[in-house]
Amino acid sequence: MLGDGDRIGVVGPNGAGKTTLLRLLAGELKPLAGAVTRGPGTWVGYVPQQMPDPEGTVGAFLTAGLGELAEVTAALRGLEARLAAGEDVLEEFGAVQERWTALEGWAAESRLVEIRQRLDIAELPDGLTLAEVSGGEQARLLLARALLAEPDLLLLDEPTNHLDAEGAAWLQGWLRDFPGGVLVVSHDRAFLDATVTRVVELDGIHDEPQDYPGGGYTAYRAEKQRRWEKLLLDFEAQEKDRRRWEADIERTKEFSRGVELAKGMGAAAPHLKRVSRLVARKAKVRERRLRRQMESTRWIARPASRPPLTLSFPVDVAEAGEVVVKLRGLRVAFGDRVLLDGVDLDVRRGDRILVTGRNGAGKTTLVRALAEAGGDEVGVLPQTGDGLRSDATVMEFFRQRVPVYVDDAERLLLGHQFGPDQWEARTRSLSAGELRRLVLAVLVNGPARVLVLDEPTNFLDFDALDVVEEALRRFRGTVVTVTHDRYFAEAVGYGRRWHVAAGAVSES
Secondary structure (H helix, E strand, O other), rough: OOOOOOOOEEEEEOOOOHHHHHHHHHOOOOOOOHHHHHHHHOOEEOOOOOOOOOOOOOOHHHHHHHHHHHHHHHHHHHHHHHHOOOOOOHHOOOOOHHHHHHHHHHHHHHHHHHHHHHHHOOOOOOOOHHHHHHHHHHHHHHHHHHHHOOOEEEEEEOOOOOOHHHHHHHHHHHHHHHHOOOEEEEOOHHHHHHHEEEEOOOOOOOOOEEEEEOOOOHHHHHHHHHHHHHHHHHHHHHHHHHHHHHHHHHHHHHHHHHHOOOOOOOHHHHHHHHHHHHHHHHHHHHHHHHHHHHHOOOOOOOOOOOOOOOOOOOOOOOOOOOOOEHHHHHHHHHOOEEEEEEEEEEOOOEEEEEEEOOOOOOOHHHHHHHHHHHHHHHHEEEOOOOOOOOEEHHHHHHHHHHOOOHHHHHHHHOOOOHHHOOOOOOOHHHHHHHHHHHHHHHHHHHOEEEEEEOOOOHHHHHHHHHHHHHHHOOOOOOEEEEEEEEHOOOHHHHEEEEEEEEOOOEEE
C-alpha cells in the first residue's frame, strides 16, 4: 500500500528486482501473477535511471511530459496558423481551445519555466539534442518531465545518480513539500536519510520484502544489524537445543539395544524387554518430533548472507610525486557552448583528487581528457554504461579486456559476484549495477596504475559500496574521482580538490 504522504525507500543488491518493481507499479510491465491496482484518477509519474531514448530534442522531450495537454497545445497552434492563413476552422478551433482551457493550458508554460529554473536546465536550448547534454542534465530532464504531469504518486529510480549537490538538495526540499506518495529506489545514503521514513529491502535472500519502518538509511542499517545479531543468537540457541535432543535420543537408543542384547536376566527378562521396546518407541517419537520441528517454518534456517564483493587493485610501486598526466591549454566546446577553456593541470603519482562542480560544468569532459592524455596507464570507470551493452557474454567482455586464462577469469569473476550462471549472460541483459560491477572487475584486474572514476557510486548496491570504499582506501596508486556522494568522498579520502565552473578549473 502506498498513499499520500508516504516516503518509502527501496534498497537491495543489484539484480534483485528493484527497477522491475517500479516498472510494474508504473504500468510498463504486467505481473505474471497478482495485480497492481490504483485509486480512481491516480496519476503516476515514473523517473527511470537513464534516458530511455537519447533521440529527439530537449524542448520536444519536456513538452511530451504534459501528456494530453501537449497534443492539444500542438493542435491549437496549428489551428491558429490555419486561421491566420484564412482557412475556415473557427468551429474546430473553439472546441480545441475549450479543451485547452479545461486542461489549464494557460498555466503549463509558467509551470514548465519554473521547473526548468529550479532544476537548473533553463539554459538548455529547446533545439539541443538529448545526446548532447550531460548525464546530470539528462537526469534533470527526466525529473522535470515527470513533475510537469503533476503526479499523485512519484516513482524514482536512482534519482540522484547524476545530480550535483545543489540538484540533490533541491530535490530533497521539493519531496518534503510534495503532498503525494513517493517510492524511491536509491543507494544514495545521504538522500535516503533526508527523504524517506521507511525502507523496504529486496535482499536477494528472502522471498518476501524485508520492511524497516521508522527512518532512513542510518535507521535501516542499525535495525538490520540488530535483527542479524538476534537471528544469530536464536540460531545458536536452537543448534544447542538440537544437539541436546540428538544426544538424548542416542542415549535412549543405546539403552534399548543394551537391554535387548543382555543375557542371563532370568524372570526379569520379559519385563526388561517390554521396557526396552517402550524406550525405543519413545526415542522414535522424540526423533520424529525433532524432525518435524526442524522442517517447520518455526525452525530457523542458518542465517544467510550474500558473498562479499572482493577487489584486488594493482599496486603502484613507482616513485611518488612523478607527473603521470599533464594537460596544457585544454579547450573543449560543443558548438557555441564552451565547457573548458585554457585549462592547465598536472596529476602526480599518488594523488587523490576529488572533482566537483555543477551538472554540465564539464567534469566528465575533464576526466575524459585526462584519460586520453594518460594513455594505457589510465583506467577509466565511465559515468554510464552507454556503448558497453552488446551480445558479448560476461566472460567474453572480461577476457577481451583482461588477458587471462579461462580458469583465472572464472575465479576473478566469482570474486566480483558473477557466478557460473552469469558467465554466458549477454551484457545487454545486465542491470545497470551489474554492468558497473563488471566494468570495475575489468578495471581493477587490468594494468592501470591511475584510476579515473566518474561517479563511481552510481548503480552500486550497499554491499558493493562498502567494499569499493575499503579497497580504494587501501589502494596506493593515483585516483581521480568525480562524485557528489559525500559519504563516498569522506570514506575514500582526498588530498586535492578541483572545482569545475565557468570553463575553468580551480584547486582548493
